[in-house]
Amino acid sequence: MTPYAQVLGADLDRLPSPCQALHRAFGRFEGRITVKPAPFPALRFLARLMGLPAATRVAPLVLETAPSGQGACWTRVIGTQCTVSQQRAMPDGTLAEQLGPVTLAAKLVPDVEGLHLETAWVRFLGLRLPRLFWPGVQAREWAEGGLYRFEIDIRLPVLGTRLIAYSGWLDPLAS
Template identity: 35%
Template sequence: MSALAPTPLYRQLLPARFDDLPPTVRALHERVGFHRYHGKVEVERGHGVLSCLCAWATRLPAEGRGTIDVEIDSTLHRERWARIINGRAMRSRLWASDGLLCERLGLVTFGFRLDVEALGSGHAVVWRVAKVRALGVPLPRRWFDGVVAREYERDHRYRFDVNAAMPWIGRLVHYRGWLDVG
């Protein structure tokens, strides 16, 4: 009896909509094993004390423009990501739980609800926060209404746009760019 091939996280979480995604988005999320992608990124950061503290706790990238390398190591149940921006790595672990894409970034674990939405002439994956725990302590979800990420395709390139802001704190980070996904 042969072992079944693993079902990638996005296909698990978007079973009815995964095939609606643009080719570069599907390709990035359906590959199993280790893969590295190269591109460009622009990062804007908040500058207040609380914004900087939150960014440190989640290991968010520094402000600037430059290159990005994304390394994804995908196994049966988990993925490890390293987003290397201008030589500095932002590492995270991802897994599926209770219908959410969970991501551990530094001291914080997020549970994201993934949706597929129309964007221009195609579709985008949209990440929205459904739950958050910092050092194991649950935080009010409404604090994270200003955190949203989109993955889409434009000009045959995988694109990402991640914006994180919180009430009373303001912008934590806004990073956007592209990756070559061959």
């Protein structure tokens, strides 16, 4: 069972079909993505150190999800770039995703239109950060035209400056 399915339980059935298909089972999904980078070179460098993708405009996206230990491995291939993260369902009912030295846990908030993710806690190198140091994350997914759509915007704490933003679509119903 995927970590999303573990956390959502019966609420998974409330999501639009493309969202259900992506989160119900592991697989390979294809689509397109646009990545907007941080506005300053030092922040773009920081994002790259964390394993986040570089700027790209409407590039091919391949997402492969697979079981991994107690959770899942998400491998995103964006053009020629590869970003890998580990996800797991947490005992506190959140979904944790680890990307490099950062682990961000989110509360999944489903509705008939899709899913919103609300930051629940953040760890850096295993140490839990005070809320003041959490990145600002706006993340949502929904269905449109039979496709799974997503939009994520991550901003630095205190400053509010964009670290990365990306949006796009996947076709989880294609066979």
